[in-house]
Amino acid sequence: MDRLIHEKVRLGIVSALAASGPLTFVELRSLLATTDGNVSVHARKLEEAGYITCTKGYEGRVPRTEYALTADGRAALEKYLDHLGAILGALRKK
Amino acid sequence: MSSPRPVAISDHALEQLQYIRDTMERTGSFTAVPGWGGVAMGASALVAAVIAARQTDVRMWGIVWMFEVVLALAIGTAFILRKTRRGDRSMFAAPGRQFFLSFSPPVAAGGVLSWILYSQGAWAVLPGMWLMLYGAGVVTAGAFSVRVVPIMGLCFMGLGAMALACPAAWGNWFLAFGFGVLHVVFGLIIARRYGG
Numbered sequence: 429m430d431r432l433i434h435e436k437v438r439l440g441i442v443s444a445l446a447a448s449g450p451l452t453f454v455e456l457r458s459l460l461a462t463t464d465g466n467v468s469v470h471a472r473k474l475e476e477a478g479y480i481t482c483t484k485g486y487e488g489r490v491p492r493t494e495y496a497l498t499a500d501g502r503a504a505l506e507k508y509l510d511h512l513g514a515i516l517g518a519l520r521k522k
Numbered sequence: 523m524s525s526p527r528p529v530a531i532s533d534h535a536l537e538q539l540q541y542i543r544d545t546m547e548r549t550g551s552f553t554a555v556p557g558w559g560g561v562a563m564g565a566s567a568l569v570a571a572v573i574a575a576r577q578t579d580v581r582m583w584g585i586v587w588m589f590e591v592v593l594a595l596a597i598g599t600a601f602i603l604r605k606t607r608r609g610d611r612s613m614f615a616a617p618g619r620q621f622f623l624s625f626s627p628p629v630a631a632g633g634v635l636s637w638i639l640y641s642q643g644a645w646a647v648l649p650g651m652w653l654m655l656y657g658a659g660v661v662t663a664g665a666f667s668v669r670v671v672p673i674m675g676l677c678f679m680g681l682g683a684m685a686l687a688c689p690a691a692w693g694n695w696f697l698a699f700g701f702g703v704l705h706v707v708f709g710l711i712i713a714r715r716y717g718g
Contacts, residue, residue, distance in 0.1 A: 439538065440545050447546035458668055458715055459549055509542070512535045519532045 430508050432477050437462055437470040442505050445480060445497035453493040471495060479504055547620075548668075555621075555664070555671055559601025560709025563594045564702050571698030580645050587652075587697065588636075594701070625663035628655045647686060649693030653700045654682030670715070674708040 433439050440460045444451060451459070457467045474480045479501030483494045497505075570590035577583040632655035636648060657678025664671030678700055685696035 434538075436541065439542065443542045443545040444549040448549040451549070454715065459545070505542075509539075512539050515535045516532060516539075 429511050430504050432473065433479070433504055433508055435470065437466050438474055439508075441467070441471060441474060441495070442479060442497065442501055445495060446502060446505050450494050450496040453495070456495065474501065555668075555712055556598065556601035556605045557709045557711070557713025559598050559605075560705045560712060562597050562601065562709075564705030564707075564709055566590060566593055566597060567701035567705060568698060568703075571694055571702055574697075575694050583694070584640055584645060584648070587648075590701070621663045624665070625659040628659040628662065631655060646690035646693065649697045650682045650684075650686030652682070653678050653685055653696065656701075657682055668712075668715075670708060670711055674704065677704055677708075 433442050437460060441456060444456060444459055453464075453467060453471075456471070457464060460467065471480065471482065475482050475495075477500075478498060481496050481498055483496070485492050485494070567590060570586055570593075574583045574586040574590075577586060632652060635651060635655075639645070639647060639651070657675045657680075660675030660678060661672045662675075664675055681696060681700045681704070685693060685700075688696070
């Protein structure tokens with residue numbers, strides 16, 4: 429099992445980006461009902477693993493940080509979902 | 523002291539799947555709600571309220587507000603399209619469909635009832651009914667969205683109830699406060715906190 433996206437906040441970030449496309453830092457923080465620090469730390473880990481990209485810019489004069497899921501990130505989520513499915517399937521057969 | 527009971531692996535897998543599903547559903551609904559669209563709809567409603575207040579004929583007052591409904595729906599749709607396109611999403615994907623299917627029934631019921639009540643001359647109940655049914659649509663459509671959306675719907679419903687209890691002459695100003703001020707205030711909150 430991919431331990432990187434097994435953690436709840438990281439799983440939330442990857443799931444949200446998979447469902448909607450790019451999201452801003454503020455959107456992710458509100459959506460996951462967590463703190464600035466939590467989103468920063470976990471997004472950084474996902475970025476380092478190549479699962480998401482981070483683009484910093486401005487909207488007018490307001491700084492804007494936007495995250496997007498990479499192909500590797502999507503593949504990791506799909507693999508994780510397959511893994512969960514396999515666990516449930518195996519337990520049902522017992 | 524007893525140690526906590528271990529969680530079965532199947533329960534944990536189900537819990538994780540549920541979490542992924544909830545997050546994906548919430549994301550879709552939430553990103554489709556346009557904050558600046560709400561502000562624009564609110565501004566157009568305030569203009570409509572001023573124009574409607576100047577009408578001496580109740581039929582003309584009704585026509586002004588019905589025109590405003592069409593205009594506001596067009597503004598809302600345009601901003602939803604803009605927001606979904608900006609995020610590389612489709613308005614007709616599952617969350618968009620869910621929003622539309624939840625929002626439409628109370629609004630459609632409002633349309634039919636408006637026509638019947640208006641033709642029977644019962645125009646005095648229209649402001650309260652419009653606010654309540656629009657609020658009901660926002661509450662149901664926003665059920666899977668960020669909390670501010672259903673809260674906005676509840677405010678509309680509360681205002682509608684108040685409008686029904688107050689003198690009919692105040693109806694136009696209840697509409698101005700609801701469709702104008704509430705849209706502008708909640709639109710700004712959504713735009714600032716949730717982007718766009």
